[in-house]
Amino acid sequence: MASITIRDVTKSYAKSQVVHGVDLDIASGDFVVILGPSGCGKSTLLRMIAGLEEISGGEIAIDGTVVNRLEPRERGCAMVFQNYALYPHMSVAQNIGYSLKVAGVPAAERTQRIQAVARILELEPMLDRKPAALSGGQRQRVAMGRAMIREPKVFLFDEPLSNLDAKLRVQMRSEIRKLHRRLNATSVFVTHDQVEAMTLADRLVVMNGGRVEQVGTPGEIYKRPASRFVATFVGAPAMNILEGVVELDGLSLLGGSRRLPVPRVGLPVGAKVAMGIRPEAVRLVAPGSQGALNATVDLVEELGAGRVIYVDLDGAAFSVVTSETVHPAAGATVGLKISPDDMHFFSSETGARLDVFKASMPVPAH
Amino acid sequence: MEKRVTFSRWTVGILFAVPQLLLIFTFFYWPAGQAVYWSLTLQQPWGGGNIWVGLDNFRSILSSADYWNSITASLVFAAISTGLAMFIALVLAALTDRQLAGSRFYRVVLIWPYGIAAPALALAFRFILAPEAGFMAVVNRMWPGFWDPGLDGADAMASIIAAFSWKYVGYNFIFFLAAFQAIPRSLIEAAAMDGSGVIRRFWDIQFPLITPTIFFLLVINITESFQDSFGIVDIMTSGGPANATNLMVYKIYSDGFKGLDYSGAAAQSIILMLLIVVLTIFQFRFIERRVHYR
Structure with a gap:
């Protein structure tokens, strides 16, 4: 449980600036969805929260601590990647338990916690399989398990559902929602799919061209879009x-x-x-x-x-x-x-x- | 569905294969067959007839201390130069993959040594490692008698290992770099999120995922260290001093063309071929098991 405060954050690469002064407050336990077309800087913003991209300007604080200079592992975030990023040479159990192994958790406790996570995600029968032997939905769940087992302060999702077929996407969407209700951890979810955004978000952040266009509940954004861009981007x-x-x-x-x-x-x-x-x-x-x-x-x-x-x-x-x-x-x-x-x-x-x-x-x- | 061409008559298929088969036969099976035949006979040095002697050539080679010395030298050379060439290339590739400043520059520069012919680079190294001038002369001035590949067998071995490794570092580097870059960046990032530091990530994620490349390079490097070493030995040490660098491939040449012992040289080629075959089978049986193919 942690709040995230983003103050005037910018990101520039050699010649171009991709994020222009974003301000955002994410309350503890909130499920926030960042929505925007590809190239709007939403993933970059998420990766700056995670610590995978350097912050060019401004400040990001998690739980009151400024994290600009902290390594990803010191920030207490867990991330679910778009292509799952499972370690192909490790079994499901090893994938889920890798962070505990790195942290030096004893083997017995590790096994117990892997089992507990696998039970929630219904992965118990496949703990010994390699990722290559899993279906898309199962891989997605392993990626979730890998994030969950660390009991992170913040969950970050980088378009985690975009590689799934339509039916599975709807199913995983409600699973993520249920999981959030159960864990109640602050979550930031990035997507370009407005249906996904509307259904998942407590609060929706619409981004365009490296700027935040509007922040509000899905209902507010649908009913009172703050700009022409938001109006045409949200709603189908x-x-x-x-x-x-x-x-x-x-x-x-x-x-x-x-x-x-x-x-x-x-x-x-x-x-x-x-x-x-x-x-x-x-x-x-x-x-x-x-x-x-x-x-x-x-x-x-x-x-x-x-x-x-x-x-x-x-x-x-x-x-x-x-x-x-x-x-x-x-x-x-x-x-x-x-x-x-x-x-x-x-x-x-x-x-x-x-x-x-x-x-x-x-x-x-x- | 895989598209596959099928021929109504098998003879048509054979016709397509003939050019390749002809090449392999002319340049591999025929000479190899000739070598097997010569190794079982005693050839006259100036031509004109031979005597069938069965396995006598092999018996005399295998009972020669010189030959066993040559095998030992070859194995030492293969082990150290392969290890060195692969280790240095692995470190360089890992650093380049992390996109350190100037990585584009060495990506190009490190490939060049492989393009240099072995005798040419051997000549360069002969100057570089000469005891009387250049860098090693400075070392010798500080520790007199420290370095003399003309007299000390170990120094001579070190020289040819340095030259060979230098060439193959470039070759191995290209393959290692390609292997590292084939690992999706998100895997490394996921490991970073999981709390793994740079070194730990290398051992837990990158290293296991490049094992197919490591295995491939191991087989190639060992094979090449038995064969491609000829030019280096010939120019740098001519097998000396006191046979310390008389590798198997060089001994075949010197016994055959300088000593005019064609039959003995043919028998040595057969043994070298068998040794490489056995080593390769060994690697496939026992090391490939530890490889993670994706």
């Missing part, structure tokens, strides 16, 4: 974004080809904005309905429980998720009804969230 299918200009009584979208009557948004008239709307929040109505946008159906993806309808809005791609029993054919014209309450506004220039309106502004009667 991605949030629709339409560029527009604020007018007196609505929005002029897509270079003026469409108008959407919106009550005053509290933004200055003439401001250039990106209007975001989640595909789940769009309703399909009869074409030509009051206040709806007409669009042509491009493609319908059947998901069983619902479908994703991709439409063309004057050349802009736009998607709608619907569970209603409407089955528009490709080429048909549909109406899209967008409620002002579901709209997100981002600055066209900076991508930052703009919300000075809605609840605070009374909607004037027309």
Whole structure:
């Protein structure tokens, strides 16, 4: 059990800077997921916490102790690697018990602790096997066992599920979650998979381009994305974004080809904005309905429980998720009804969230 | 499914194999067969006929103290030069793998010695290790009589071992470095997270994982130390002083072409061949067991 404090941490290689001043507080016992596209610096940040990468600037403290200059073994972290990194020449038991062997724990106690970990992870029948004789899921569990046996203060996960098939991934996800509830150790989990991130996290950290874009609970991040990047990165299918200009009584979208009557948004008239709307929040109505946008159906993806309808809005791609029993054919014209309450506004220039309106502004009667 | 070409008639397959078989036959089985034949006869030094003598050549060689001395010298040379060449290469490769400053530079530089012909490098070492000039002369000035490969057999042996090892350090280095770099970095990092220090990681993780390469190099180095040593011995010591560096491969040459004892030399080649075969079988039987193939 330990808290992690990250203060203005940067990482630069010879010529390029990959992490730009990250600040983050991780409470003791929290399960924090760092989410971001590849190359956003999330793994680098994790490896700096682990001690596998040097910290170029700033400070990382675990449990109040600054660890910048400490070796990985002195930091009390355990790590689960993406490709598991099991020692191929050692049996499962030797793999799990290696850290104890290095620490000089007597053989009898070692065996006992290996057995205990193997029992939790259901690895008992394969303790004598080599990693090559295990399936992907089993290897994953051995990697978990190797981290668990040390009873670390902090668990670090570097995309540990990305090498598994979809079904196993879902299963391991819930196992990791259960394990965390049981051990209650501070965990930092890095992934580029937003479903994984949403389901695992107590708190979610979204990173992009070496910076933290937003920190919050998965619900907060879904409902109130702090930037255009977060809005389009979290949620599947991605949030629709339409560029527009604020007018007196609505929005002029897509270079003026469409108008959407919106009550005053509290933004200055003439401001250039990106209007975001989640595909789940769009309703399909009869074409030509009051206040709806007409669009042509491009493609319908059947998901069983619902479908994703991709439409063309004057050349802009736009998607709608619907569970209603409407089955528009490709080429048909549909109406899209967008409620002002579901709209997100981002600055066209900076991508930052703009919300000075809605609840605070009374909607004037027309 | 593996793609495999099959021929409807076996004769077509044989035709494809013929060029290779012809080469192996001409350059290996034929000469080897000739050597076996000569070793069982007494050849006249200036040609023209021979007498069948059965195993007499072998009997006379194996009862000669000179020959046993040559075997001992060869084994000492093989053991020390292989050990030295492999140990130094292993250390250099391990350091290079850790990406110390300048590792790109020695990666290239260390490969060069292997490209130098044995007699050329032997000539260089003859100058470097000469007792009357150069580095060893300085040592001799401090401890007079310390170094004289022309008179002291041990010094002469040390000289040829130094020259041979120097050449094979480069060769071994390439293989060791490739083996180290084939180990995923995350394994080393995982061991670091498990609390293992640099030296411990080397013994617990890296060393076991490069055992296939160590085994391969052991077989190659020992075999080459019996064969590739000829040029070095010829230029540096000519087998002297007092036969101290008269390795088996050099003795074959000097007995055969200088002493004109073709039959005795042929018998010695057969014995050398058998010795290498036996050593290789021994290595495969007893050392390969400790190798972890991935």
